[in-house]
Amino acid sequence: MMRRLWITLTYIVFALLLVAPLVKIFTGSWADGWSGFAEGITRPESLHALMMTGIIVVVVTALNTVFGIMLALYLVRAEWIGRRLKRLLNSLVDLPFAVSPVIGGLMIVLILGPNTVIGTLFEDAGFKIVYALPGMILATLFVTFPLMVREVMPVLQEIGAQQEEAASTLGAYSWYTFWKVTWPSIRWGVIYGVVLTVARSLGEFGAVLVVSGNIMNKTQTATTLVYQDVENFNVVAANGIALVLAAFSVGLLLLMEWAKKRKEVH
Amino acid sequence: MNAMFRGKGWSFGFRTTIMLYFIILIVLPIIGIYTQSFSLGWTPFWESVSDPLAWKSVLLTVKLALIATILNMLLGTMIGWVLIRYRFPGRRLLNSLVDLPFALPTAVGGLMILLLLGPNSLVGGLAGKAGIEIVFHEPAIVIAMLFVTFPFVIRAIQPLLEEMDKSEEEAAYTLGATRAKTFFSVIFPTMLPGILSGAMLAFSRGLAEFGAVVLVAGNIPGKTLIASVYIFGEIESNNPQGAAAVSVLLLTLSFLILWTVNLIQARRNGQ
Numbered sequence: 001m002m003r004r005l006w007i008t009l010t011y012i013v014f015a016l017l018l019v020a021p022l023v024k025i026f027t028g029s030w031a032d033g034w035s036g037f038a039e040g041i042t043r044p045e046s047l048h049a050l051m052m053t054g055i056i057v058v059v060v061t062a063l064n065t066v067f068g069i070m071l072a073l074y075l076v077r078a079e080w081i082g083r084r085l086k087r088l089l090n091s092l093v094d095l096p097f098a099v100s101p102v103i104g105g106l107m108i109v110l111i112l113g114p115n116t117v118i119g120t121l122f123e124d125a126g127f128k129i130v131y132a133l134p135g136m137i138l139a140t141l142f143v144t145f146p147l148m149v150r151e152v153m154p155v156l157q158e159i160g161a162q163q164e165e166a167a168s169t170l171g172a173y174s175w176y177t178f179w180k181v182t183w184p185s186i187r188w189g190v191i192y193g194v195v196l197t198v199a200r201s202l203g204e205f206g207a208v209l210v211v212s213g214n215i216m217n218k219t220q221t222a223t224t225l226v227y228q229d230v231e232n233f234n235v236v237a238a239n240g241i242a243l244v245l246a247a248f249s250v251g252l253l254l255l256m257e258w259a260k261k262r263k264e265v266h
Numbered sequence: 267m268n269a270m271f272r273g274k275g276w277s278f279g280f281r282t283t284i285m286l287y288f289i290i291l292i293v294l295p296i297i298g299i300y301t302q303s304f305s306l307g308w309t310p311f312w313e314s315v316s317d318p319l320a321w322k323s324v325l326l327t328v329k330l331a332l333i334a335t336i337l338n339m340l341l342g343t344m345i346g347w348v349l350i351r352y353r354f355p356g357r358r359l360l361n362s363l364v365d366l367p368f369a370l371p372t373a374v375g376g377l378m379i380l381l382l383l384g385p386n387s388l389v390g391g392l393a394g395k396a397g398i399e400i401v402f403h404e405p406a407i408v409i410a411m412l413f414v415t416f417p418f419v420i421r422a423i424q425p426l427l428e429e430m431d432k433s434e435e436e437a438a439y440t441l442g443a444t445r446a447k448t449f450f451s452v453i454f455p456t457m458l459p460g461i462l463s464g465a466m467l468a469f470s471r472g473l474a475e476f477g478a479v480v481l482v483a484g485n486i487p488g489k490t491l492i493a494s495v496y497i498f499g500e501i502e503s504n505n506p507q508g509a510a511a512v513s514v515l516l517l518t519l520s521f522l523i524l525w526t527v528n529l530i531q532a533r534r535n536g537q
Contacts, residue, residue, distance in 0.1 A: 205372055
């Protein structure tokens with residue numbers, strides 16, 4: 001009896017909070033039929049925004065995957081970092097989780113903006129950071145930084161260092177050790193981390209909005225275009241882009257499930 | 267690690283690059299924001315923070331994030347429990363859906379809420395007739411925060427419930443305890459650390475939320491303007507020092523929360 005009630009309540013919460021909004025995005029973008037949807041996403045600014053988002057996702061995921069794995073290895077294995085320092089660095093990794101994305105963007109503007117010393121230096125060299133792609137990539141790197149590190153660290157802690165040490169003392173080449181011993185055990189954690197990083201960088205909004213200046217056809221991403229469309233009361237167009245983003249998210253969610261299952265098995 | 271990169275030059279270069287990346291990307295910006303907010307001295311900082319619109323926005327954010335967190339604790343505890351303990355059709359699907367708010371761009375989440383509850387929608391129209399304003403008022407902000415923080419509590423208590431030793435529970439039953447009594451004296455204490463750390467994370471995420479809220483809040487200064495949107499407005503109107511001052515307030519709060527969560531987790535791991 002109680003069991004029935006709880007299960008029904010759970011279904012109701014899911015339906016109201018998660019399923020209804022998702023369905024609404026799908027039906028909403030068809031409100032004006034196929035042509036409205038097609039027009040919404042084939043506008044030049046939409047295509048450009050989707051391209052910008054694509055570039056950011058690829059660059060950010062690549063950089064944070066490599067650096068994230070390396071940092072996780074250092075934070076778990078390195079003997080040249082003292083225990084205290086390691087603990088400090090370890091708690092610093094989570095900082096971006098505590099920082100509002102808007103503040104994350106503001107930090108980059110404050111340090112590298114056109115009115116700052118470093119910003120002017122780069123600008124004189126012909127390299128624009130803020131209100132341009134590099135700043136947007138930096139902002140997204142900041143926001144997604146902890147994801148990979150936090151996925152890989154627990155796996156490394158769990159497997160311990162014995163196998164790696166054994167391989168090394170036997171005279172195995174270091175990269176060889178990494179690929180043959182470490183990589184197979186962290187692989188699924190890394191894949192899960194990649195999916196999380198892609199999802200987060202695809203959807204990043206606040207930090208990118210502040211850093212990019214949201215200039216149409218220049219620094220506009222898919223999410224900031226949705227925002228602008230809504231502000232301009234162009235809801236059908238906003239819906240089209242949102243549907244594309246939502247479809248990607250659902251795909252990523254499926255990938256997450258798959259990676260999670262594999263992670264538990266291995 | 268020494269064993270992994272034997273070549274001295276190589277390993278030194280590697281270490282330096284990784285550490286520099288870490289420090290430049292994460293640590294430097296945060297130091298930058300603290301120095302910037304005090305760059306003109308203590309008085310302008312105080313002036314920026316004591317601007318009624320500024321502190322009202324921070325208070326509003328704390329209040330609404332708190333409401334969203336409490337709702338989350340209740341719903342999250344129930345759902346976490348149901349998804350682990352009961353077997354019913356659709357359980358796996360629901361369990362995967364929990365992560366949807368993490369996978370979905372927050373701006374899309376905000377747009378969804380706007381479409382569902384906005385003045386032109388069915389629900390919004392009905393509520394409007396009943397005299398309840400949702401979108402562009404506080405309820406919409408709470409709903410947006412609830413949506414983006416939904417997975418935290420559930421994901422924090424699920425592992426605890428999975429690990430839980432069933433024999434304690436069974437012992438309580440055989441000793442004649444009622445269902446309710448067993449729940450509150452045996453099961454609930456096991457879940458509590460998860461509920462608390464999940465709630466803390468949800469609260470700090472709620473404080474920081476921007477994308478979902480900015481689309482549904484209406485952003486009326488002093489009424490529905492939350493802190494992160496206030497900061498955004500200050501940046502747009504070219505007042506970086508004011509933006510930084512309010513940011514410092516919000517950041518310090520979030521850091522305290524994060525630190526508490528770490529402390530709770532460290533204590534649990536230590537036991």
